[in-house]
Amino acid sequence: MPASGQARGAWGWHPLDSRWAQRVVDAAGVRPGELVLDVGAGLGALTGPLVKAGADVIAVELHSGRADKLLQRFGPKIKVIRVDAADLRLPTRPFRVVSSPPYGVSTALLKRLLAPGSRLVSADLVLQRQVVNRWVEGRAPGAARWTRHYDASIGIRLPRKAFTPPPHVDSAVLRLNRLSRTRR
Ligand SMILES: C[S@@+](CC[C@H](N)C(=O)[O-])C[C@H]1O[C@@H](n2cnc3c(N)ncnc32)[C@H](O)[C@@H]1O
Numbered sequence: 798m799p800a801s802g803q804a805r806g807a808w809g810w811h812p813l814d815s816r817w818a819q820r821v822v823d824a825a826g827v828r829p830g831e832l833v834l835d836v837g838a839g840l841g842a843l844t845g846p847l848v849k850a851g852a853d854v855i856a857v858e859l860h861s862g863r864a865d866k867l868l869q870r871f872g873p874k875i876k877v878i879r880v881d882a883a884d885l886r887l888p889t890r891p892f893r894v895v896s897s898p899p900y901g902v903s904t905a906l907l908k909r910l911l912a913p914g915s916r917l918v919s920a921d922l923v924l925q926r927q928v929v930n931r932w933v934e935g936r937a938p939g940a941a942r943w944t945r946h947y948d949a950s951i952g953i954r955l956p957r958k959a960f961t962p963p964p965h966v967d968s969a970v971l972r973l974n975r976l977s978r979t980r981r
Pocket residue numbers: 798807808809810811812813818836837838839840841842843857858859860863880881882883896897898899900902
């Protein structure tokens with residue numbers, strides 16, 4: 798994806814209203830010192846509450862202008878990585894994800910996060926509600942493998958007006974939690 802001349806829609810530019818972003822972070826129950834990836838961080842709607850919660854935040858943002866603005870806004874409080882979410886190199890220590898990614902990359906991102914060897918502990922992802930339902934019902938790609946390691950549930954339901962501009966579909970949080978004992 799070229800970093801310049803990108804149509805606004807192609808970047809999935811639907812930032813979250815700050816009150817809804819705070820609710821998503823509160824519901825995730827992030828604790829101080831936890832490593833949290835905010836993938837598709839935009840201008841930091843979720844990054845801000847995550848920093849306030851004391852998380853060790855890595856903001857992943859492909860758009861160069863937004864990545865620069867994140868750096869200006871948060872400085873050394875966070876790490877900003879400008880990379881395609883689909884090519885993300887995962888941390889080697891346990892990490893969480895709290896993110897509102899562009900819906901177009903959600904499947905590639907989930908595949909990445911759930912790849913063998915991932916140290917993902919939990920994910921709270923704002924996604925298209927239909928997609929969340931598919932995951933919760935075990936109908937998502939690779940379900941036979943990842944459901945042995947993760948529990949999938951639906952979190953906060955977000956109205957369209959939680960985003961500006963409002964998307965054409967309903968959204969909800971997909972919560973993935975690593976099971977303490979692997980189901981075999
Ligand atoms: C739906 S917006 C959400 C922004 C922010 N998380 C929020 O809630 O306000 C998605 C963000 O992902 C970025 N993005 C688009 N494609 C991406 C990709 N392939 N990898 C990483 N970020 C991407 C966009 O530039 C945009 O900032």
